[in-house]
Amino acid sequence: MASDSSAAAFGGLWRPLGSPQQLKKSQLKSSRWFKPANGVFSSTSTSVSSRFIFVLNANPPPLKFCTGASSSSSSSSLSAQAGVCDGSSSSAYDAACLCVSLALQGQTQELRYREIHVRPPAVGKEDSKRNAPFVIECETPEHSKRLMEVLDGRIVHALGDKPLAAWAALEPTTAAKDERPKLPTSTDVRDLGVPGIALVENFVTAAEERELLAFLGEDGTWESLAKRCVRHYGYAFRYATSDVAESPDRSWPDAIAHLAHRVGAMCKSGVAKACSYGDEDFDVSTSFDQVTVNDYPAGVGIAPHVDTPRAFGPTLASVSLGSSCVFEMIYDTNAPGYESRTRRRSAGDARNDDDGEPAFTRRRLLVPRRSLLVLSGSARNEWSHSVPSHKSDDVNGVPMPRSRRVSLTLRDVAGAPERRL
Ligand SMILES: O=C(O)CCC(=O)C(=O)O
Ligand SMILES: [Fe+2]
Incomplete structure (x- = not known):
């Protein structure tokens, strides 16, 4: 979880939602994605790949947010993704890009947008705009951990009347998956x-x-x-x-x-x-x-x-x-x-x-x-x-x-x- 100071860093755009429990999404029907205990990586935490999954749990509103509102030093490299969206069919994708952009600007300056890739949900799914799971591919597992910490359990306020909640989980490495105790x-x-x-x-x-x-x-x-x-x-x-x-x-x-x-x-x-x-x-x-x-x-x-x-x-x-x-x-x-x-x-x-x-x-x-x-x-x-x-x-x-x-x-x-x- 990001500390309180991150809320200030985001210019008040984000606030913790409380327990991440509220944000568990029913479409994640497998235990493939996981979170470290209490949000903290310990020495015994499962090792993770460079990917994590990211879910927006509300219909994204038409995005009124525009680049002018983000004036941090790194905004120029990010502004292409944080642009105005007209609320058309790609709005969930744009909103995900925007959330990631904000996270990068406010929290993890050393991460650059080119280091991540937001994969939109499969095209053609009727409900892809709602509860859409995005896979975020970072360059390193460290990047994916930091982004998850920043995004998980957050709600975005400045995107319109309806807030968007973000829920994220990490992907264990293949080796870690094999290490899991087998179910009887x-x-x-x-x-x-x-x-x-x-x-x-x-x-x-x-x-x-x-x-x-x-x-x-x-x-x-x-x-x-x-x-x-x-x-x-x-x-x-x-x-x-x-x-x-x-x-x-x-x-x-x-x-x-x-x-x-x-x-x-x-x-x-x-x-x-x-x-x-x-x-x-x-x-x-x-x-x-x-x-x-x-x-x-x-x-x-x-x-x-x-x-x-x-x-x-x-x-x-x-x-x-x-x-x-x-x-x-x-x-x-x-x-x-x-x-x-x-x-x-x-x-x-x-x-x-x-x-x-x-x-x-x-x-x-x-x-x-x-x-x-x-x-x-x-x-x-x-x-x-x-x-x-x-x-x-x-x-x-x-x-x-x-x-x-x-x-x-x-x-x-x-x-x-x-x-x-
Ligand atoms: O192969 C089975 O026994 C299950 C098939 C099944 O779940 C289905 O056809 O909906
Ligand atoms: Fe069935």
């Missing part, structure tokens, strides 16, 4: 501590697995995504808008109908409930009318996400074929109601906070080949799920090589007028 992997959902999750092992036999894979190999065409192929039954899923087609527009072959019926019956029978953690969160009323098949090459996974509740009903089910894998469930503890929903904490909680409270809780579950995984309640709506991309999963110290994995995700299209089952 649960082999039983009841040890996982994620309410509303069930795992039914050996849900399909080896013969059924062969038949399903043979059927999928012959049936229709695959759609290629960046690293995996997908196919949909019942309703198409549109990745660009995270939505499904309005009415069923895909075939519903017998093999798929049979599987959907079996999964639905398993959920209703109470067997899935018996294999679950957190019964009261477990909704078993679903009939499945949409199936997405994911075909993952060896080592490929899927990024953390919550299946959009707008499109899909309260229960998700996934049947794993061809390979086991480790699922990672992530909960953002800054979301309201964390304590009441998560009844246990384990030594495996990932911590990237600076006051001992975990900012994100991460749990790992071994999902065996031929099993049925069911997500409902909190597990479906509040925890994001992912399959991290690894050639080999570490299961409590034992390497488990991953081969090609085909999963069938069964869902119920929210509000669909007709039910197939």
